[in-house]
Amino acid sequence: MTALDWRAWLQRGLNLWRSSLQLRTVAITVALTTVAVTIISGYMSISIATNLYEDRKQQVLAEARQATANAQQLFDNAVTPTGAIDLDAANSTAGTTVLAAQSNPGGTEYAIQRTEGQSSAQVLTPTATRDFDSSAISEELTAAVAADDGRVHSQAVELTSPDGTTDPGIVVGGAIEVPTAGQYELYLVYNISDVQQTLDFVQQTLLLGSLLLVLTIGLVTYVVVRLAITPVRVAAETAEKLADGQLEERIPERGQDVIATLARSFNRMADSLQSQITQLAELSRVQQRFVSDVSHELRTPLTTIRLAGDVLFDQRADFAPSTARTAELLRTQVERFESMLSDLLEMSRFDAGAVQLDTEPTNLVRLVEDSLEAIRPIADAKGSELRLVAPGGYFEADVDARRIRRILQNLLGNAVDHGEGRPLVVHVDSDADSVAIAVRDYGIGMTPAQLERVFDRFWRADPSRQRSTGGTGLGLAIATEDTVLHAGVLDVWSIPGEGTCFRLTLPRRAGGEVRSFPLDLPPAEPLDSGAIETSPLLSAGVDDE
Template sequence: MLTFTWRSLVQRARRLWRGSLQLRTVAITVLLSTVAVTIISGYMSLSIATNLYEARKNQAIAEARQATVSAQELFDSSVTASGTIDVEAVNRTAQTTIRSVASSPGGTEFAILRTPGQTTEVTMTATQTRALDLSVISDELREQVAQDDGQLYTQAVTLNAASGRPDPGLVVGGVFEVPTAGQYELYLVYNVRDVQQTLDFVQQTLVIGSLLLVGTIGLVTYFVTRLAIGPVRIAAETAEKLAEGELDRRIPEKGEDVIATLARSFNRMADSLQRQITQLATLSRVQQRFVSDVSHELRTPLTTIRLAGDVLYEQRDQFSPTTARTAELLHAQVDRFESMLADLLEMSRYDAGAVDIDAEPTNLVRLVEESLDALRPLADEKGSELRLVAPGGYFEADVDARRIRRILQNLLGNAVDHGEGRPIVVHVDSDATAVAIAVRDYGVGMDAGQLERVFDRFWRADPSRQRTTGGTGLGLAIATEDAQLHGGTLDVWSEPGEGSCFRLTLPRERGATVHHSPVDLPPAEPLEGDLLGADRLAPERDEKNA
């Protein structure tokens, strides 16, 4: 359950990110501003810390140098005319002098240590302040100081403060000579807690200032983008309303800026589209009314012509050969004219929205078998073998058998006309929610341009081709309308030289929605080996559908 919740949150956040230009703009601006402010603040903090440390270091070196010089002068001036010196007394005086010279707000400790490895007449006692821990003076620093090259050496250390929290410290070391006692090292240990406190305050100020700056940038970006994207959002909503058919929707025009110019241009475009759509709709209604009226008006004279033609056709044996042939042509063309008129009437019903289906449970395998039997004489005449592949399943569906039969007759007729005498395979398969019928031929096929127009009204793939089953160009358009009326789909696959396949997919229950098809497009080959040379495949029937 927790995983599902997190997944839902992630998906919701992703949709929000993709759907909100304002959110993306503000987020990217805040992100880039945060990176820039972080880099700038980090550089400033590092620069300030370096400057503070260097300033305190220089101050400590100056104090240490002064203390070393003062101690050296004190010892030098204490030598008597006889060359003797009270080393311990001078040492105590030197400590006082060092304390007066080296002072720090954080406290200064010092140590006077004898340089190891010396042999002298007198030895001065090593001295250190009580609070100093000599462990902070490293051996490396003592080795550097003992070289006595006239320089002072420093080292950053950590001091144990009385509060228990470590404080930053700085050790400065130098040397001086004690007459008759040899070389001694002077180490001054400074507590630079005040520098660290100053640096902490500066860094805290930089962090707070950076957060306030980023927040300000985010707010400014939000209001600016809202001001700029608001009209764009209104334009998008208006465009969606126009796409939904609300042709009177317009964008409010305010001001003289580029947004106002966009609104005026958009409104002019919408006005132009509304006029053109209105004109096209009017012409379409006139055309539909004309086709409907003409189709109805032609039924009466066509009935009369049909009666007269049938009389002449039945008596053609009594006429001369030329007159008999004329009667046969008249009979054939009247049949074609009657079929075309029926198609026109059907299309006019679809255009008027006056079509409904009479659905009932129907076994589609039997319906396919009936259509194959009806078309088999024509297929035998063309040399095409009809095959049925029905592996078994839920073959019953709530459909209008008359309309499905009309779709099959159209698809099978096209397959016979364009199959080039090769086998025609009809696949029927189903699952618990959908049933599909695919008509596969291995004829001339169609290219991409023909596939785009194959379902258009009055369009034929090859107008010059002699057709046996009619050729009004309305069959596939009517088949598409019949399929959609059932809530199904009619799809096509074709390749030049490899044939074509039309697949009808229908929901098993009326009112349901088709989400997939039980039959692939094109279907897999039903037989092993060469399909064109295989024997006829008899349908396999499920016992409950037999």
């Protein structure tokens, strides 16, 4: 399996872990149970092993003391009234005496050895059983026995059998004083493989019991979690369907427990939401129809008023000054009314889903230049200098030029109205996938609360401010809808006292999507802050694709 396959499997596992509460609950429960059972079983195993070994050790020590005492008594009794002793006969009898003191004579090996560094009138021939392993006696044990402190000493060892296997064992040594021959050492070797077999059986039982316990807890957890999670999963799926518009979906109600209570409460909530959503949808349709009908109905009288107003405006030179001023005001307000009516009609078309794009390859730099020229008279009246920053690139994109021009007119109009007479900079840049236009002013800016509502319908940041470009509160809402039609992104940055920047990012090809943002928000300043007020127009070279 390749590294890519491993990563794919790992990613699937991570996704399953994140998405499945049931898996996480069962896995965590089994893991914690395994840790707890392992600790408990380990403690029990160590405790049982210690107790078995200590019990057997005490038994061995008791037998060794008895054997040492018997051997000492044998040698003491072997002395004749004349003070002589038959060492060979006593040595021969000593082995039988030592083995007679053991509870398991066939499993015990012994040896009688002379303590080094002695001189005596007689020497007892060292003796040992045939299978006695002298390598089991360590130097530490020999030194402790040779000290002859009246005690027996033991040491745990591994015993190697003729077939090469090893068994646990205990070596016990004690000192014996042989008349006329000096000090000798009695060593007894005990094979305690029966204790190891008992311990292995106990450990296997503990291991099997632990595994069965963990599996049982895991199975019980799975069943319990499934019983608890299934209703939650059903509720989540039903909620998803409700969110997708399937308002008739409900949770099945069974029983009288808390899950059934949850289902009934959820269904009542869904009934209430369905009723309210249906009512709001009906009201929205009525509202949209009302706006659409009123807007269309107002077209005819507005056209008549416009014609009459134009006639009066053209003849204002023949009127008295107050009447002439009235004709001028009438024409201005009719134009504003006509603009607002056009915005309302456009919003009604968006709401009805009756808007289509008419895209064609368009040079956005040229489009921006045309929009700047269109708003230049208003900007000059406000004292705002217009600047264009276009470093060159893939500026041609498949767009509906009329709608993009409308977006720019809204953004530029807002920048002029709120720019406080300071320069207005338009940035245009692109990459292979996207084209971006940023409109930056250095005016009053907006607060975070205002930024949250800047794209809402009929909302204005400051209705009391004098505007030069209308002001129905629908401009940015329409710009947002036009951006969505192009699968683009319209976002905003603003800080009070530092100005505002709107950034329009569009895919270069119709049907594409925005994958990158060629311009930062706000874009890097073409000039330092000290030169903002007086620098001349910036217009970099434009490279057509």
